[in-house]
Amino acid sequence: MGEVKLVSKAEHFREKLTHSRKGLSLWHVFIFFILAGLFVLEIPSFADDLENQIKREQQRLEYIQTKITQHKKEAASYGKKEKSLLSELEEINQKEELTRQNVKVLELKEKKLNARIKELTQKIKEEEALLVKAKSALSNRVVSLYKYGSVSQYKLLFSARNVQEAMSISYLLGRVAKADGELIVEVRERKRSLEASKEELQRQKNDLLANKKTLESERKKLLQAQDEQKKLLSEIRRQKSLHEKAVAEFAASQKELQDKIKSLLAEKRRRATASSSQRPVLTAPKGKLLWPVNGTVISNFGTRVHPVFKTKTVHTGIDIDVAHGTPVKAAARGEVLFTGWLKGYGQVVIIDHGGDMTTVYAHLSAISVREGQVVNQGSIIGRVGNTGVATGPHLHFEVRINANAVDPLKYLPR
Numbered sequence: 001m002g003e004v005k006l007v008s009k010a011e012h013f014r015e016k017l018t019h020s021r022k023g024l025s026l027w028h029v030f031i032f033f034i035l036a037g038l039f040v041l042e043i044p045s046f047a048d049d050l051e052n053q054i055k056r057e058q059q060r061l062e063y064i065q066t067k068i069t070q071h072k073k074e075a076a077s078y079g080k081k082e083k084s085l086l087s088e089l090e091e092i093n094q095k096e097e098l099t100r101q102n103v104k105v106l107e108l109k110e111k112k113l114n115a116r117i118k119e120l121t122q123k124i125k126e127e128e129a130l131l132v133k134a135k136s137a138l139s140n141r142v143v144s145l146y147k148y149g150s151v152s153q154y155k156l157l158f159s160a161r162n163v164q165e166a167m168s169i170s171y172l173l174g175r176v177a178k179a180d181g182e183l184i185v186e187v188r189e190r191k192r193s194l195e196a197s198k199e200e201l202q203r204q205k206n207d208l209l210a211n212k213k214t215l216e217s218e219r220k221k222l223l224q225a226q227d228e229q230k231k232l233l234s235e236i237r238r239q240k241s242l243h244e245k246a247v248a249e250f251a252a253s254q255k256e257l258q259d260k261i262k263s264l265l266a267e268k269r270r271r272a273t274a275s276s277s278q279r280p281v282l283t284a285p286k287g288k289l290l291w292p293v294n295g296t297v298i299s300n301f302g303t304r305v306h307p308v309f310k311t312k313t314v315h316t317g318i319d320i321d322v323a324h325g326t327p328v329k330a331a332a333r334g335e336v337l338f339t340g341w342l343k344g345y346g347q348v349v350i351i352d353h354g355g356d357m358t359t360v361y362a363h364l365s366a367i368s369v370r371e372g373q374v375v376n377q378g379s380i381i382g383r384v385g386n387t388g389v390a391t392g393p394h395l396h397f398e399v400r401i402n403a404n405a406v407d408p409l410k411y412l413p414r
Helices: 004-020 024-046 048-148 153-156 162-277
Strands: 296-299 302-305 314-316 318-321 327-329 333-341 346-354 357-367 382-383 393-400 405-408
Touching: 048 346, 333 357, 346 382
Parallel strands: none
Antiparallel strands: 296 318, 302 314, 318 393, 327 382, 333 346, 346 357, 357 382, 357 393, 393 405
16 A cells, blocks of 8 residues: 555656646655656566566466376376286286196106106016027027937937827927917017107107297296386386376476465455556557567477477477577567576566467577566567477467467468
């Protein structure tokens, strides 16, 4: 209220000085300039600063809201990746389990084959021993025949008491000789059969071992893939957790900012009567806006793949390719609402043109205006740079209606 009183006094003295037909004393002049100075300094101190503070907080709120949306999308994206990886991991686990089971079956078959080979090896040894024994018996008989010739046989025959007994002895001697020969042949055949069976079992074992080796190699690869998928899943879950945490943090900041903006707006409304009469009246621009720089549009308004983060984002303006240091002009007459640094945008100028329209000029290398300053269309407000998150020198230009971003090309001449 003190400031309002000072304004009233200043106006009163100004009328007196303007309309008085008497000469002005030095005292009156001194009082006038003192009060006029107070008028100039005091009004912006509570009105301009408050409005600029509100605008800055609104810009921060918009940034936070955008970040919340981005982190929610990222968290959802990582959630989908997590589900996909879990499915892939489950498939790998099933394949690994099947392979492990196959290896187990082969190991049991190998064990069975080894037992059978061992059994056949033992039988072959027994047949070899029997063959040696048969050969030894036959050899002894041959030696006896060699030593005693046919005398022994004749003695046996002549020792017979009759012809029938002699015929029996002759028959038995023939049977013994024949049996010896048949035994040797039989043992040899059994041995050959056992050896053939052993060779077949050994071949089966070799095939089994080759198959087992292939399965073990495949299982090793599956286990490696399993480890890689688990690591990737762990990283995706970590990223998902980070984005979910970021969403929560930004949501808390958003709530804090919303409360602050409500408070500032309430204060602004309370002081609106005192400040509105002294502020410049702005009307919405008629016709097209002025291009802030002359250059090529390299990124349009709308959804795009972010040039730095390589993720899909909503581009809230247009990017114009121009050289570093190029003068940036105001697109229309208006009042500078904000000058300073915004995360991602770098150095920024925001101008209010009235009619709920504002324009944003970002990534500036230098700023040539101050908050609260009224600029005309074409006035130089700064210079092109690449501050903030940018791939190179360019101007990021936005048009906003009621704080909502719209396509700037609809407002610029073709």
